[in-house]
Amino acid sequence: MTMTSKMIYVHIPFCDSKCYYCNFCSSIYSEKIKKNYFLKLTEEIKLNKNKNINISSIYIGGGTPSSVDEKYIKTIIEELYKNFNILKNAEITIEANPCSINKNKLLCYKNCGINRISFGVQSLNNKCLKIIGRKNTKKQAINAIKLARKCEFNNINADVLIGIPNQNYLILKNTIKNLIKLKIPHISCYMLINEKGTKLTDLIENKKIKVVNEDKSVEYYNKIFKYLKMHTYCRYEISNFAKDNFECKHNIGYWQLKEYYGFGLSAHSFIDGSRYSNTSIMQEYLNNKLEYKKEKPSKTQQIEEMIMLELRTVYGVDVKQLKNLGYDIVKEKKEEIDFLVKNKFIFLKDNHIKICEDKFGVTNQIILKLLP
Ligand SMILES: C[S@@+](CC[C@H](N)C(=O)[O-])C[C@H]1O[C@@H](n2cnc3c(N)ncnc32)[C@H](O)[C@@H]1O
Numbered sequence: 001m002t003m004t005s006k007m008i009y010v011h012i013p014f015c016d017s018k019c020y021y022c023n024f025c026s027s028i029y030s031e032k033i034k035k036n037y038f039l040k041l042t043e044e045i046k047l048n049k050n051k052n053i054n055i056s057s058i059y060i061g062g063g064t065p066s067s068v069d070e071k072y073i074k075t076i077i078e079e080l081y082k083n084f085n086i087l088k089n090a091e092i093t094i095e096a097n098p099c100s101i102n103k104n105k106l107l108c109y110k111n112c113g114i115n116r117i118s119f120g121v122q123s124l125n126n127k128c129l130k131i132i133g134r135k136n137t138k139k140q141a142i143n144a145i146k147l148a149r150k151c152e153f154n155n156i157n158a159d160v161l162i163g164i165p166n167q168n169y170l171i172l173k174n175t176i177k178n179l180i181k182l183k184i185p186h187i188s189c190y191m192l193i194n195e196k197g198t199k200l201t202d203l204i205e206n207k208k209i210k211v212v213n214e215d216k217s218v219e220y221y222n223k224i225f226k227y228l229k230m231h232t233y234c235r236y237e238i239s240n241f242a243k244d245n246f247e248c249k250h251n252i253g254y255w256q257l258k259e260y261y262g263f264g265l266s267a268h269s270f271i272d273g274s275r276y277s278n279t280s281i282m283q284e285y286l287n288n289k290l291e292y293k294k295e296k297p298s299k300t301q302q303i304e305e306m307i308m309l310e311l312r313t314v315y316g317v318d319v320k321q322l323k324n325l326g327y328d329i330v331k332e333k334k335e336e337i338d339f340l341v342k343n344k345f346i347f348l349k350d351n352h353i354k355i356c357e358d359k360f361g362v363t364n365q366i367i368l369k370l371l372p
C-alpha cells in the first residue's frame with residue numbers, strides 16, 4: 001500500500017517588534033517564555049510521533065522564526081526528524097525578517113537541512129517601510145538576501161506588499177525590479193489588508209494616514225503580474241510568482257487540501273478529514289495539557305473550501321472532485337458559469353474551472369458567484 005505523504009507547519013509566535021499592519025499570532029516575549037515555548041513545542045512534536053508518516057515539506061513560520069536563537073530552530077528540526085519520516089527531497093522553509101538574520105543563523109539553518117528561506121521584504125522603499133512600522137531598511141533587506149545566497153541558499157522567497165499608503169506604481173515596480181536583479185526565484189505579492197485592531201487601521205480611522213483605493217491596488221497588481229510574466233515568473237497562485245521549479249510545494253499542498261500537522265501556538269492541523277487547532281493564548285499553551293479543538297468540516301464547508309482555495313491557483317478547481325462531494329457546479333451554477341465564460345472571467349479546461357489570466361484581480365467576486 002502506498003502512503004501519501006503529509007506536511008508539517010511549525011508556528012514561532014515571536015517578533016522583535018510589531019509591524020503596524022500585522023494581526024498574525026505573534027508578539028514580543030521574554031527569553032524565559034521563549035525557552036518554555038520551545039520545551040512545550042518539543043513535547044507536542046513527541047506526542048504526535050509517527051515514524052510511518054512520510055513528510056514531504058516542513059514550514060517554520062510565524063511570527064518571525066529568525067528572531068529566536070538558532071539553537072531553538074535546530075532542536076525543533078532535529079525533533080521532527082526523530083519523530084517523523086522526513087523524505088530526502090523534502091522542502092524545508094523558514095521565514096525570516098531581514099533585521100534578525102545573520103551568517104551564523106543561516107549556516108545553522110543550512111546544517112539542519114533547511115533549504116528554502118522566505119524573507120519579509122514588503123518594500124524596498126524606506127518611506128514605505130517606515131509608514132507600515134517595519135524596522136528594516138532597503139539596504140538591510142538587500143544585504144540579507146545577498147548573505148543568504150552566500151550561504152548557498154538558492155531557493156529564496158520575498159514577500160512584497162501592494163497597497164502600502166503612499167506607494168505609487170513606480171515605487172512598487174522598483175521593489176520588484178530590484179528583487180529580479182537579485183535573482184530571487186520566488187516572489188509573493190500580497191494586497192495589504194487593513195486588519196481590525198491593528199495600528200495601521202487605527203491610523204486610517206483617525207485620518208492620520210489615507211486609505212489606499214482598492215481599485216488602484218488591483219490596477220497595480222495587474223501591472224505587476226505583466227511585469228513579472230515578462231521576466232519569466234509564472235503566477236501559480238493569485239499572490240505567488242515563481243521561476244520554473246521554484247513553486248512552493250508546501251503552499252501548493254495547502255491549496256490542494258493535502259494533509260498537514262500544525263505544531264505550536266494557534267497552529268492548525270488537517271488530518272483524516274478533520275481540522276484540529278491549538279489555543280492562541282500563550283499561557284494556556286504553556287501551562288495546560290496539550291488538547292486540540294477538533295472540527296469535522298461539513299460537506300458544504302469542504303465544497304466552499306475547495307472552491308476558495310483551488311480557484312486562486314492556475315490549476316483551477318476540479319469539477320469532478322466537486323461532484324464527488326455532491327456539488328454539480330456545472331449544472332447548479334449554469335447561468336453564472338455561462339455569464340462568466342461569455343465575459344472571459346473564467347474558462348473550462350480538462351474538467352477544471354480556471355480564472356482567465358487578466359481576471360485574477362477580481363478572484364473574490366468570481367468565487368462568490370460560484371459558491372453553493
Ligand atoms: C510571518 S510574516 C513573514 C516573516 C517575518 N515575520 C517578516 O515579516 O519579516 C508573513 C507575511 O504576511 C504578510 N502579511 C502580514 N500581515 C498582512 C496584512 N495585513 N496584509 C497583507 N499581508 C500581510 C507579510 O507580507 C509578511 O511578510
Ligand code: SF4
Nearest residue numbers: 015018019022026063
Ligand atoms: S509582519 Fe512579520 S515581523 Fe511584522 S509583526 Fe507580522 S510576523 Fe512580525
